[in-house]
Amino acid sequence: xxxxxxxxxxxxxxxxxxxxxxxxxxxxxxxxxxxxxxxxxxxxxxxxxxxxxxxxxxxxxxxxxxxxxxxxxxxxxxxxxxxxxxxxxxxxxxxxxxxxxxxxxxxxxxxxxxxxxxxxxxxxxxxxxxxxxxxxxxxxxxxxxxxxxxxxxxxxxxxxxxxxxxxxxxxxxxxxxxxxxxxxxxxxxxxxxxxxxxxxxxxxxxxxxxxxxxxxxxxxxxxxxxxxxxxxxxxxxxxxxxxxxxxxxxxxxxxxxxxxxxxxxxxxxxxxxxxxxxxxxxxxxxxxxxxxxxxxxxxxxxxxxxxxxxxxxxxxxxxxxxxxxxxxxxxxxxxxxxxxxxxxxxxxxxxxxxxxxxxxxxxxxxxxxxxxxxxxxxxxxxxxxxxxxxxxxxxxxxxxxxxxxxxxxxxxxxxxxxxxxxxxxxxxxxxxxxxxxxxxxxxxxxxxxxxxxxxxxxxxxxxxxxxxxxxxxxxxxxxxxxxxxxxxxxxxxxxxxxxxxxxxxxxxxxxxxxxxxxxxxxxxxxxxxxxxxxxxxxxxxxxxxxx
Numbered sequence: 001x002x003x004x005x006x007x008x009x010x011x012x013x014x015x016x017x018x019x020x021x022x023x024x025x026x027x028x029x030x031x032x033x034x035x036x037x038x039x040x041x042x043x044x045x046x047x048x049x050x051x052x053x054x055x056x057x058x059x060x061x062x063x064x065x066x067x068x069x070x071x072x073x074x075x076x077x078x079x080x081x082x083x084x085x086x087x088x089x090x091x092x093x094x095x096x097x098x099x100x101x102x103x104x105x106x107x108x109x110x111x112x113x114x115x116x117x118x119x120x121x122x123x124x125x126x127x128x129x130x131x132x133x134x135x136x137x138x139x140x141x142x143x144x145x146x147x148x149x150x151x152x153x154x155x156x157x158x159x160x161x162x163x164x165x166x167x168x169x170x171x172x173x174x175x176x177x178x179x180x181x182x183x184x185x186x187x188x189x190x191x192x193x194x195x196x197x198x199x200x201x202x203x204x205x206x207x208x209x210x211x212x213x214x215x216x217x218x219x220x221x222x223x224x225x226x227x228x229x230x231x232x233x234x235x236x237x238x239x240x241x242x243x244x245x246x247x248x249x250x251x252x253x254x255x256x257x258x259x260x261x262x263x264x265x266x267x268x269x270x271x272x273x274x275x276x277x278x279x280x281x282x283x284x285x286x287x288x289x290x291x292x293x294x295x296x297x298x299x300x301x302x303x304x305x306x307x308x309x310x311x312x313x314x315x316x317x318x319x320x321x322x323x324x325x326x327x328x329x330x331x332x333x334x335x336x337x338x339x340x341x342x343x344x345x346x347x348x349x350x351x352x353x354x355x356x357x358x359x360x361x362x363x364x365x366x367x368x369x370x371x372x373x374x375x376x377x378x379x380x381x382x383x384x385x386x387x388x389x390x391x392x393x394x395x396x397x398x399x400x401x402x403x404x405x406x407x408x409x410x411x412x413x414x415x416x417x418x419x420x421x422x423x424x425x426x427x428x429x430x431x432x433x434x435x436x437x438x439x440x441x442x443x444x445x446x447x448x449x450x451x452x453x454x455x456x457x458x459x460x461x462x463x464x465x466x467x468x469x470x471x472x473x474x475x476x477x478x479x480x481x482x483x484x485x486x487x488x489x490x491x492x493x494x495x496x497x498x499x500x501x502x503x504x505x506x507x508x509x510x511x512x513x514x515x516x517x518x519x520x521x522x523x524x525x526x527x528x529x530x531x532x533x534x535x536x537x538x539x540x541x542x543x544x545x546x547x
Contacts, residue, residue, distance in 0.1 A: 154215050157183070177466035180216060181457060184467065187212055188474040195478070196299050197279050198271045198485045206265065213261075216467070220250045223464045249341075250464050253334055257471050260327045264478055267324055276313050277302045277489050302489045308497035314490075321486045328445060328479035335472035336441075338465055344402060345459035348452060356400035356429065364396070368432050369425075375436045379443070387447050390440065394450045397437045402452070404430040446480045 148156075161180060164173020173179065191201070191209040201209070224244040232238050245251070279300045309317070357365045367378050384390050404426045441447075449457075460466055 181466040181470040184470040331476035338469045342456040348455040359399040
């Protein structure tokens with residue numbers, strides 16, 4: 001048993017020694033081959049093809065041995081795998097690395113030495129891993145927003161009008177007529193604003209105003225009516241056909257309103273040149289705004305020279321006032337005519353009182369039916385110190401006029417109200433009430449609209465009437481605003497001129513008093529001298545008499 005164990009130990013020792021000898025021989029054989037190849041190629045490593053009996057494989061390379069240590073090798077991931085930038089590559093079990101340098105040239109033949117240029121290229125260090133990392137892709141440029149063209153803006157505006165200002169598409173919008181009326185009103189508000197000073201409109205604002213008002217007014221070109229037209233045949237015979245043309249009221253009033261608009265813009269452009277009046281800063285106007293006669297304290301007060309405006313500037317300002325006043329009267333006339341042609345809505349009629357006396361009140365009704373009626377006396381007896389009271393009076397008079405007209409026309413024979421007032425008296429009362437209403441509108445042109453006007457505009461379905469009414473209304477409002485600013489300058493001129501006249505009068509009075517005092521003093525001096533002379537003469541005479 002002991003012998004068997006010793007024989008087994010000897011067998012294991014012999015097996016181990018044989019394996020070590022074989023491994024030593026493999027190493028010596030590989031080293032000798034590598035040394036021989038290095039000597040034959042003058043320092044260039046040639047590929048060594050492993051023999052069939054070798055169990056290991058030696059990696060090959062065609063680059064010369066560098067004097068410095070080789071940089072790390074760029075790793076090429078295996079096909080079908082994803083390699084992150086922070087992942088380490090593990091060598092294979094066979095000891096080789098499945099990677100090649102990124103810039104390594106192809107293997108050269110073993111018997112031909114590489115040229116100097118190839119050797120220099122082979123010794124070039126490959127990029128470091130930090131440089132080999134791919135740069136992040138550049139961020140895409142922000143999208144360039146195209147400026148909308150005029151056609152795009154027009155399409156958007158008319159789409160909003162067709163939807164009745166309801167962009168949700170739920171069908172809750174207003175009528176097309178009211179949408180156009182609101183669009184023209186909003187456009188004027190954005191272009192002109194409150195107009196606190198007399199100054200021309202900005203060039204870009206003027207271009208926008210003219211362009212967009214032309215868009216909105218172009219709708220009237222499609223509002224036509226049929227008229228009979230006579231045409232001639234080739235043989236000379238004539239026949240009558242129906243042709244279309246623009247409606248009469250639009251054909252007459254649209255060009256007139258365009259002319260008034262141009263006149264108003266030209267008037268504002270005339271204030272571009274420097275004039276004698278000016279507007280101070282906010283700090284300078286604080287003390288003067290409190291002196292305004294109206295409640296619009298935020299409107300700046302114009303300033304003029306201490307002696308007022310010159311005569312030529314005063315005449316020029318009066319000419320501008322007359323021109324704007326013509327625009328105001330024409331716009332008011334067109335607006336009143338269009339409102340008269342609009343139908344009165346049923347909702348307004350249902351809310352009317354029983355008769356005109358209840359609408360007006362006893363005091364006003366008694367003054368209207370007097371034998372000697374004076375509208376100015378009636379307005380002077382009423383309290384019209386605020387816009388609210390003026391609008392309230394307009395509502396009362398318009399309601400009474402509508403009641404009397406309906407009763408005279410006898411359109412509603414089943415009306416619940418009945419009266420023994422004759423038709424002639426109703427005509428007289430209606431005529432007097434309309435006279436008072438006309439004077440009230442011309443005396444206070446800048447007042448808000450009455451209940452009747454608002455109800456007509458809201459219930460109107462005629463697009464032509466809506467455009468005429470809104471365009472004339474905004475021109476009326478703008479003309480009244482410009483007129484008010486001109487009157488502010490003229491008022492400041494009158495105050496400065498009055499102050500200068502008062503100072504001049506005071507100076508003349510002081511000069512007169514001083515002159516009169518001088519004359520009195522001179523007279524007293526002369527009197528005293530005359531008295532002294534007379535006394536001396538009397539003394540001389542007495543002395544001579546005594547002698």
